[in-house]
Amino acid sequence: MPDVPHNGGYMVAAYIVTAVILLGYAISLYRRTGKP
Amino acid sequence: MSLARKGRLITLIGLGLLALVYVRALAFTPVERLQGPAQKIYYLHVPAAIWAEMAMFLVGLAGIFYLFLKDPRLDRFAEASAEAGTVFASIVLTTGPIWGKPIWGTWWTWDARLTSTLFLFFLYIGYLLLRGAIDDASLRARYAAVLGICGMCLVPFIHLSVYLFRTLHPQPIVLKPSAPSLPGSMLVTLLVSFGVFTLLYVGFVMQRYALALEREEQERSAHA
Numbered sequence: 001m002p003d004v005p006h007n008g009g010y011m012v013a014a015y016i017v018t019a020v021i022l023l024g025y026a027i028s029l030y031r032r033t034g035k036p
Numbered sequence: 037m038s039l040a041r042k043g044r045l046i047t048l049i050g051l052g053l054l055a056l057v058y059v060r061a062l063a064f065t066p067v068e069r070l071q072g073p074a075q076k077i078y079y080l081h082v083p084a085a086i087w088a089e090m091a092m093f094l095v096g097l098a099g100i101f102y103l104f105l106k107d108p109r110l111d112r113f114a115e116a117s118a119e120a121g122t123v124f125a126s127i128v129l130t131t132g133p134i135w136g137k138p139i140w141g142t143w144w145t146w147d148a149r150l151t152s153t154l155f156l157f158f159l160y161i162g163y164l165l166l167r168g169a170i171d172d173a174s175l176r177a178r179y180a181a182v183l184g185i186c187g188m189c190l191v192p193f194i195h196l197s198v199y200l201f202r203t204l205h206p207q208p209i210v211l212k213p214s215a216p217s218l219p220g221s222m223l224v225t226l227l228v229s230f231g232v233f234t235l236l237y238v239g240f241v242m243q244r245y246a247l248a249l250e251r252e253e254q255e256r257s258a259h260a
Contacts, residue, residue, distance in 0.1 A: 004067055004069055004072050005070075005071065005072030005073075005074070005138065006072065006073075007071075007072045007073055007074040007138035008072070008073040008074075010073075010074045010077070010134050010135065010137060010138045011062075011073040011074050011076050011077055013134050014077040014080060014081070014130070014131040014134040014135065015058060015062070015076075015077075015080065017127075017130045017131065017134065018080045018084070018127050018130075018131060019054070019058075021123060021126055021127050021130070022051065022054065022123070022127070022236065023051065025123045025240065026047050026048075026051060026239075026240075029043075029044075029047070029240065029243040029244065029247070030044060030243075032247055033040040033043075033044070033243050033246055033247050033250070
């Protein structure tokens with residue numbers, strides 16, 4: 001049976017990128033809608 | 037409670053639940069034997085892809101109704117949906133290559149699915165640029181509606197591209213005519229993630245809609 005590939009770094013990178021994009025957009029919306 | 041506040045609350049709940057999706061996907065969902073941990077990118081990539089396509093579909097649908105009804109609420113919704121769709125398309129186009137490198141051995145290939153998704157992203161950018169370039173509100177809404185309808189026509193092509201062409205991209209394992217070919221625990225993680233992305237889409241659109249409304253009121257008071 002083949003070994004499970006060791007590519008966890010790619011998974012971590014994708015999860016970080018997704019969090020950064022979503023958080024970044026949420027903060028951008030918060031700042032834009034929060035203006036008086 | 038104002039629309040912007042409601043949107044913020046929904047977004048906040050969505051982000052909190054996203055953290056739980058991360059925990060479930062990373063710690064409580066089994067590792068796929070052949071692809072390894074990189075397969076878990078799927079739980080973010082697929083819901084983002086569905087909402088990137090759905091958002092454009094809704095932009096087009098709102099565009100069709102706008103051309104008949106001339107209701108500014110439809111135009112505001114289309115604008116909000118397009119901006120949220122751009123965010124989800126960005127996630128698709130970054131997580132996809134990150135998955136592709138360890139699995140395919142390349143970050144990118146010009147196959148039908150990848151190329152049409154990139155085209156969708158450019159359509160979103162073009163749509164937002166078009167809106168920013170036209171001052172007259174009714175003209176802007178009309179032109180944007182037409183471009184949105186063109187974008188909507190692209191969506192079925194993106195979904196079917198893996199059947200129509202020989203592509204490297206895997207065929208759908210959930211959104212297909214037969215039953216999903218994903219083990220139970222993986223399917224649950226995917227569905228929960230899809231629910232959270234849906235919540236985020238709703239929260240983003242509500243806030244962006246409120247922002248469009250706010251800007252219109254400011255423009256109106258500036259002209260008065």
